[in-house]
Amino acid sequence: MALTERVIYEYSAPGRGAADQWPAPTGEAELSDLPAALRRAEAPQLPEVSELDVVRHFTRLSQLNFSIDTHFYPLGSCTMKYNPKACNQYAMLPEFLARHPLAPESHGQGFLACMYELQEMLKEVTGMQGVALSPMAGAHGEFAGVAMIRAYHRARGDDARNEIIVPEAAHGTNPATATMCGCVVREIPVDTQGDVDLDALRAAVGPQTAGIMLTNPSTLGVFERHIEAVARIVHDAGGLLYYDGANLNAILGKVRPGDMGFDVIHMNLHKTFSTPHGGGGPGAGAVGVGERLLPFLPVPLAAKEGERYRWVSEAERPQSIGRLSAFMGNAGVLLRAYIYMRLLGREGMQKVGEFATLNANYLLQRLKDAGFDAAYPRRRASHEFIVTLRRQARELNVTAMDFAKRLLDYGFHAPTTYFPLLVPECLLIEPTETETREVLDAFVAALSQIQKEAEQEPGRVTSAPHTMPVRRLDDVRAARQLDLTWKPTAPS
Amino acid sequence: MAFIPHTRADVEAMLRTIGVARLEDLFDEIPAGLKIKGLDRIPEALNEMQVGRLMSERARCDGGLTSFLGAGAYEHHIPSAVWAITTRGEFYSAYTPYQAEASQGTLQMIYEFQTMIARLTGMDVSNASMYDGASATAEAALMAVRANRRSRAARILVPSTLHPHYRRVALNTTHNQGLRFEEIPYVRESGTLDPAALESLAGEDVTALVIQQPNFFGRLEDVDALTDWAHARGALVIAVVNPMSLALFKPPGRWGTKGVDIAVGEGQPLGVPLSGGGPYFGFMTARMEHVRQMPGRIVGRTLDSAGKGGFTLTLQAREQHIRRAKATSNICTNQGLLMTAATIYLSLMGAEGLKRTAAASHARTRELVALLTRIPGVRAAFQGPFFHECVLQLSRPAAGVLRSLAARGIAGGLDLAPYYPELGSAILTCATETKTTADLERYALALGDALNAAQAA
Numbered sequence: 001m002a003l004t005e006r007v008i009y010e011y012s013a014p015g016r017g018a019a020d021q022w023p024a025p026t027g028e029a030e031l032s033d034l035p036a037a038l039r040r041a042e043a044p045q046l047p048e049v050s051e052l053d054v055v056r057h058f059t060r061l062s063q064l065n066f067s068i069d070t071h072f073y074p075l076g077s078c079t080m081k082y083n084p085k086a087c088n089q090y091a092m093l094p095e096f097l098a099r100h101p102l103a104p105e106s107h108g109q110g111f112l113a114c115m116y117e118l119q120e121m122l123k124e125v126t127g128m129q130g131v132a133l134s135p136m137a138g139a140h141g142e143f144a145g146v147a148m149i150r151a152y153h154r155a156r157g158d159d160a161r162n163e164i165i166v167p168e169a170a171h172g173t174n175p176a177t178a179t180m181c182g183c184v185v186r187e188i189p190v191d192t193q194g195d196v197d198l199d200a201l202r203a204a205v206g207p208q209t210a211g212i213m214l215t216n217p218s219t220l221g222v223f224e225r226h227i228e229a230v231a232r233i234v235h236d237a238g239g240l241l242y243y244d245g246a247n248l249n250a251i252l253g254k255v256r257p258g259d260m261g262f263d264v265i266h267m268n269l270h271k272t273f274s275t276p277h278g279g280g281g282p283g284a285g286a287v288g289v290g291e292r293l294l295p296f297l298p299v300p301l302a303a304k305e306g307e308r309y310r311w312v313s314e315a316e317r318p319q320s321i322g323r324l325s326a327f328m329g330n331a332g333v334l335l336r337a338y339i340y341m342r343l344l345g346r347e348g349m350q351k352v353g354e355f356a357t358l359n360a361n362y363l364l365q366r367l368k369d370a371g372f373d374a375a376y377p378r379r380r381a382s383h384e385f386i387v388t389l390r391r392q393a394r395e396l397n398v399t400a401m402d403f404a405k406r407l408l409d410y411g412f413h414a415p416t417t418y419f420p421l422l423v424p425e426c427l428l429i430e431p432t433e434t435e436t437r438e439v440l441d442a443f444v445a446a447l448s449q450i451q452k453e454a455e456q457e458p459g460r461v462t463s464a465p466h467t468m469p470v471r472r473l474d475d476v477r478a479a480r481q482l483d484l485t486w487k488p489t490a491p492s
Numbered sequence: 493m494a495f496i497p498h499t500r501a502d503v504e505a506m507l508r509t510i511g512v513a514r515l516e517d518l519f520d521e522i523p524a525g526l527k528i529k530g531l532d533r534i535p536e537a538l539n540e541m542q543v544g545r546l547m548s549e550r551a552r553c554d555g556g557l558t559s560f561l562g563a564g565a566y567e568h569h570i571p572s573a574v575w576a577i578t579t580r581g582e583f584y585s586a587y588t589p590y591q592a593e594a595s596q597g598t599l600q601m602i603y604e605f606q607t608m609i610a611r612l613t614g615m616d617v618s619n620a621s622m623y624d625g626a627s628a629t630a631e632a633a634l635m636a637v638r639a640n641r642r643s644r645a646a647r648i649l650v651p652s653t654l655h656p657h658y659r660r661v662a663l664n665t666t667h668n669q670g671l672r673f674e675e676i677p678y679v680r681e682s683g684t685l686d687p688a689a690l691e692s693l694a695g696e697d698v699t700a701l702v703i704q705q706p707n708f709f710g711r712l713e714d715v716d717a718l719t720d721w722a723h724a725r726g727a728l729v730i731a732v733v734n735p736m737s738l739a740l741f742k743p744p745g746r747w748g749t750k751g752v753d754i755a756v757g758e759g760q761p762l763g764v765p766l767s768g769g770g771p772y773f774g775f776m777t778a779r780m781e782h783v784r785q786m787p788g789r790i791v792g793r794t795l796d797s798a799g800k801g802g803f804t805l806t807l808q809a810r811e812q813h814i815r816r817a818k819a820t821s822n823i824c825t826n827q828g829l830l831m832t833a834a835t836i837y838l839s840l841m842g843a844e845g846l847k848r849t850a851a852a853s854h855a856r857t858r859e860l861v862a863l864l865t866r867i868p869g870v871r872a873a874f875q876g877p878f879f880h881e882c883v884l885q886l887s888r889p890a891a892g893v894l895r896s897l898a899a900r901g902i903a904g905g906l907d908l909a910p911y912y913p914e915l916g917s918a919i920l921t922c923a924t925e926t927k928t929t930a931d932l933e934r935y936a937l938a939l940g941d942a943l944n945a946a947q948a949a
Contacts, residue, residue, distance in 0.1 A: 025848055124533040225523070478793070
């Protein structure tokens, strides 16, 4: 495998192109109606390359990536499980791809049926009363959720409730979302065992409380044991409970956010329901709500009347927080999630949480046995857990980042590093249910080997990676000497 | 099928290692009263063969339409290479490139994407995509409020000819932060923004002016004059553009004497299938002076510890995972896979292929409009040029006409009544390079029949 690939512009030759893909030229006479003053003077600088140039270039680029299809990818909080090929193949049937979002409902009954059934299945697995599918990512679903909480309080004339409580271990999107919704963020601590500090919560709630945003199991990889007390405290104060679904995989089929007392939830369909991460997206952040928030769900929604399916319009939902996407959110991603759920069915869905949890607890135990320190050694792992390398950093001067980079040389994607922020030198490890025991054992062996290296030749670890396309990159230079677009080098 | 590989022996050995007897014991920290017994309302599993059959049947319900719909999503030819490569597992099943050394493929692709989009729009910098054109417009409004330090009003002027869904999304996304949107009406005869309405706002504090080109009606705005008008009053300019149109039209970076400040749009025309409305991607570009106010991910080229060039996420101090409540946006996920498709598409098309596609689409639409306006009871709603999309006024209610067209396998366009009731019976219709003369003639024949039948009824 070549470790370097030129920028595509560097393959350009003036006059070359994938011309067989282009339509025939149109005479200028047929464009004569377009005002000259609005026309483009110079052609945009785009590559001039053959179709085979393009295929080779992007195939080679793909080979510079780690991915689930090629590597174990235990990135905590990201649920990098196998993305079944069938989900892609059947979401990309030509009729689905060709359907225009504004096409008449008469020619969208197949898609609408899938969306309606997806809404119903997501209600069942989360224990919520209504589901809207259009938010396009987790953070977008969070936005919809907090916007609904605000709309709910406003509709009751309770306008002063603008404070969102967030535990300090929360994902960065939680406080950022609260800000986007015009709320003030109040962070509260967790106790030494990783549960929310109930006294701090009691002190934080009041007539200003709009709600609390919680991930459960939390980003510390443990189940929030006091969840019923948390719900009581927040509800008694007049606030609502928001469930960040980032870790839903841990409890799928075991316990439901609706039963825990949550009023609103977003699901990362690209995590729990195995739609692809695509190098950063697309995601899908469907939202579910309890009774109180039903009128505020965003549109569009799919409805069923007799044997026909239809879209519910904004006009029918006067209290809705409205439309959040140009059309129907990430429709093709939703189809993939639907297919995944149909493949798993009732029994499969219950196994997800069980085996994700089995793999995490097995890996945690094996790493503890190998001498690594768990951040919460007395707690059961959820679908993920935290190892802290504080000791290695102090005694050997080898950090969590060094371990992470060295893992790449051993053919494993690194776990999430330095998140959550309150555990020093941490690795957040999420193996998912689709990995074999052999893979987990090999991962333990690699980490043990790196530990040995850290003790015997630490330079080998602190200068890793050694086998990747590049060594460690200079991020300071990247930010100071911004090079964000390719420019031809001046001929010397 | 749960894609779980464990053998019975694995499970036993693993439970032994953990030191518990049963899988259920792993959930002993969850309050017993909360646990559920089963998921009764989830159907039984299907195997892949059964799912394939179900989905093929569902898909068949949705086919059989020749579409003349546009309104922000356009049908263009997509070379097979685009999705053959985009769906390679190494792109498809990778995460956000946080571990740069193991993600150089995605990172370099984003750098190439940023370059192509910046060149196409004539702007300095591009980010690594937003959710869609509507959400990019909303984020551009928020960005303008941060970037325009001279304005205190958080007041955005929006033409009523901006896509109606974009206007809704922008409002729904930003109203909790106190942004105010004011709609500028259009001139009934021309379908373009009313300069007199704009002039009446002179002297007031305006944060930004949004200009869509071509506008929702397909009509062309006087972008140079509008851009200069806004800049002369201390307002920033946000362009909302169709990237395909930029092969023919002056890029936003060249509008007026200074060029616009932020340019956004829907990237779908660049190699992304219609797919029922998504996933698409929004693009966002800006002048360099505003780069630190941009939301979303940005990739930069730098050097590694051995002095070799490489790519990495940069300017991350803007983002939610670092700044938390003070981030420029809560956005985290982008539309990486769609950006991959667009980068491959733009590489295959180049400037010449893109120009031919835009020109052919426009020529087809002119041909269609000429055919349709020959039918009694059909006329163009506005005078003057349009780009590959046109509003037609019908002598009969549009909803019924569109229904009879659909019954003959034609999606004739979008009924504008819910959005612009003042236009009476009007549809927005579009053709692209994918339509043949026979398609256009079939539409004309069906429309003539539909109007005649309505007349007779």
